[in-house]
Structures are given as structure tokens and as C-alpha cells.
Amino acid sequence: AAMVxxxxxxxxxxxxxxxxxxxxAVVRGSSRALVVADLPFGSYQGSPEQALxxxxxxxxxxxxxxxxxxxxxRVLPQVELLVSAGVPVMAHLGLTPQSVNxxxxxxxxxxxxxxxxxMADAKDLxxxxxxxxxxxxxxxxxxxxxxASLSIPTIGIGAxxxxxxxxxxxxxxxxxxxxxxxxxxxxxxxxxEMDRAARAFAADVVSGAFPEAAHTYG
Numbered sequence: 377a378a379m380v381x382x383x384x385x386x387x388x389x390x391x392x393x394x395x396x397x398x399x400x401a402v403v404r405g406s407s408r409a410l411v412v413a414d415l416p417f418g419s420y421q422g423s424p425e426q427a428l429x430x431x432x433x434x435x436x437x438x439x440x441x442x443x444x445x446x447x448x449x450r451v452l453p454q455v456e457l458l459v460s461a462g463v464p465v466m467a468h469l470g471l472t473p474q475s476v477n478x479x480x481x482x483x484x485x486x487x488x489x490x491x492x493x494x495m496a497d498a499k500d501l502x503x504x505x506x507x508x509x510x511x512x513x514x515x516x517x518x519x520x521x522x523x524a525s526l527s528i529p530t531i532g533i534g535a536x537x538x539x540x541x542x543x544x545x546x547x548x549x550x551x552x553x554x555x556x557x558x559x560x561x562x563x564x565x566x567x568x569e570m571d572r573a574a575r576a577f578a579a580d581v582v583s584g585a586f587p588e589a590a591h592t593y594g
Contacts, residue, residue, distance in 0.1 A: 448497025459505030471513035534559030
């Protein structure tokens with residue numbers, strides 16, 4: 377939402393206030409899907425109590441069914457309190473976009489010794505009560521090992537084919553992003569089709585071809 381809806385360069389600027397109406401819209405438009413609200417930067421890192429307060433807003437005001445937060449052992453107290461309070465928590469390891477400044481950019485995570493740390497974080501998050509784990513931009517063999525070591529499902533994005541599920545930003549898979557990441561497979565080129573349609577509309581308006589009689593009330 378921060379980048380493809382609001383147009384920010386990263387996920388850092390987006391606020392709880394920005395995301396509540398978008399989450400509520402998703403809830404209104406769905407009937408069977410589990411709606412997971414992604415807690416924004418600065419809304420849960422401060423303390424477990426802050427995390428619970430933010431999660432409560434997404435569940436009470438927007439109707440979310442669960443929340444997602446980024447990080448490993450440093451957020452275990454938040455995960456434990458949320459789960460004990462009845463909030464389902466999805467965890468997120470690997471490339472964690474809210475830590476992009478610490479990570480030095482959008483790059484693969486978990487190579488070498490960092491892979492052992494990620495594995496330890498994954499097991500700790502499961503023990504803390506997370507019901508699922510997103511693995512983003514990690515080597516495929518690491519994602520496979522993490523998936524095999526956990527009883528909760530893993531959801532991959534740029535993490536190979538061995539995870540239990542896959543996720544892509546829908547604007548990327550529909551071809552609305554001109555510069556997608558390497559892991560993105562485009563299933564359509566709606567960006568080009570939207571451009572063609574807008575140009576055709578503008579040309580018809582300029583030439584007077586639109587609106588014609590068929591699109592005019594008598």
C-alpha cells in the first residue's frame with residue numbers, strides 16, 4: 377500500500393491512519409479470505425503494549441482477522457503478548473522492508489551465517505505462537521530448510537518453490553509496475569493496455585469521436 381497505492385519510495389512513511397481505511401475496504405470486499413493487516417513501521421516496535429494497541433485498532437476499526445509484523449527475536453515479546461490476547465500473528469523474515477535502511481537496500485538476505493540466524497528466528501517465532509511465516513528474498517535452499525523445520529506454513533516471495541504458499545503484489549503480477557523485482561513473474565501486461573486505452577480515449581475526445589450518439593442521452 378505504501379508504495380503502489382500512496383506512491384512512497386519505501387514502506388516507512390505509511391501510517392496506521394493510512395492503512396485502516398484500506399484494510400476496511402479489503403474486509404468489505406471479501407467473504408472467505410483471511411484478512412491480515414500489515415502493521416506499519418513505528419506502530420509495534422516500541423513495546424508489546426504498543427503492538428497490542430495497534431493490532432486492536434486494525435481488528436476493531438477495520439475488521440482484520442490477523443496481523444503481520446516484521447522481525448525475529450527482537451519482536452518475540454510482541455508476538456507472545458498478541459497471541460496471548462487472542463490476536464493471530466503472521467511473522468515475516470528475510471528481506472523485511474521496514475528495515476531497508478539497516479539492511480542497506482532491497483537485497484537477498486540469509487546467506488552464510490545469516491541463514492543460521494534466520495533459522496533460529498523462525499523457530500523462535502513459531503514457539504512464540506506465530507501461525508505462519510513470510511520468507512522474503514532468501515535463498516531457495518534456506519527457505520526449503522526453514523519450511524521443513526517448522527510445523528506452521530511458510531509463505532514465499534522471492535524464496536523459491538519449496539515454501540508452503542506463494543505471494544506476489546498483485547500490481548506486479550498484473551504488469552502495472554515497470555521495474556519489477558527479479559522474483560516477479562508477470563501474468564498480464566495491464567500497464568500497457570491501460571496506457572493504450574487512455575490514449576485512445578484522449579484521441580477520441582480531441583477528434584470529437586466521443587461521445588457519439590450511442591453514448592448520449594436524448
